[in-house]
Amino acid sequence: MFYDGQCPLCQAEIQFLSGRNQAGLLSFVDINSDQYSPERVGVSCDQALASMCAQYEGGELIQGVEVFSAAYSRANLPKLAWVFSRPALQPVWNVGYRFFAKHRHAISALLGPLALRLVNKKVS
Template sequence: MTQLEKLTLFYDGACPLCQAEILFLSGRNQANLLGFVDINSELFDPQKVGVSCEAALAAMYGQFADGTLIQGVSVFPEAYRRADLPRLAWLFSRKPLQPFFKLAYLFFAKNRHAISSLLGPAALRLVKSNSASSSQ
């Protein structure tokens, strides 16, 4: 098996669904192969990353330890692989499904705050309650 290099995910911390996904992934980050940076925080440096805040708000970005950037749907299989979620990694990397995932992701990215206001609080509660019960 090839060694995976660390991947830093840049996410919108003001989006409850995004927060839920990051909380879920961080709970599965036992190998410490994922890093997380809220693009709304002082930890996000657009100059250093090479991505403006506006671009980072428009699409999910990830950056490998070697500095290589990936964006959009291609971030998900890489993140799931590092979070030891092989089935999700496999699903999100299927070429025939890419057009569907890209359209769905574009729709979500443009409407994430409206979608999150409906689904985010419940998703966040679910992830928090699962992480609390698994740590007991």
């Protein structure tokens, strides 16, 4: 999964998923780091910031709500995976994520510190 490491809410989500990644089926790359290669992935940093992106080990790129469904499934969160995989809800999730992506830093400034505290409390 590719994520914005400068976004506290994004960090909280990655920490949450990392704590559920006992099977090692997920890996995370901050798009602001040297580990992220837009050329190798085929998605610019701006595109990755606008739409949640992930890449399977074989190279297949997935975007949008499909990423959440796949991640939650791999993190052994079947109820969340099911909610994000419902075709009738996907347009709502996609619009919601686009809004979040556009305003990620303002939203994250309000909610991110609390989310990080909650995730870190569960990890401790």
